[in-house]
Amino acid sequence: MLHTSHRANTRGPFESRLAEANDLISTTALPSLSASVLGSIEISPPPMVEQSVIATVFSDMHAEIAALEAHRDKTRDIKQGITRRLLTGRVRVVKAAAEAAA
Numbered sequence: 001m002l003h004t005s006h007r008a009n010t011r012g013p014f015e016s017r018l019a020e021a022n023d024l025i026s027t028t029a030l031p032s033l034s035a036s037v038l039g040s041i042e043i044s045p046p047p048m049v050e051q052s053v054i055a056t057v058f059s060d061m062h063a064e065i066a067a068l069e070a071h072r073d074k075t076r077d078i079k080q081g082i083t084r085r086l087l088t089g090r091v092r093v094v095k096a097a098a099e100a101a102a
Contacts, residue, residue: 024041
């Protein structure tokens, strides 16, 4: 069964649709919906204004993820460069600097 939070006798569009969906579920040991029942359910898309807002949010999230991945890659490259310099001996850690940091 599909569940949602219970509020005081107020049903919004989501709760009404949820009640309709629960009525369509055949109750057995394992609740299920048949393909024919799923095909009969009418689902309307959100208004164009809302779709535009959703698309903008996804676009902004995509741009932020790309920026974070670029920052991660740059940080990884810097770390690899530092590690390579330390391992080859081109850069050495001075004991006095290590004690000052502690």
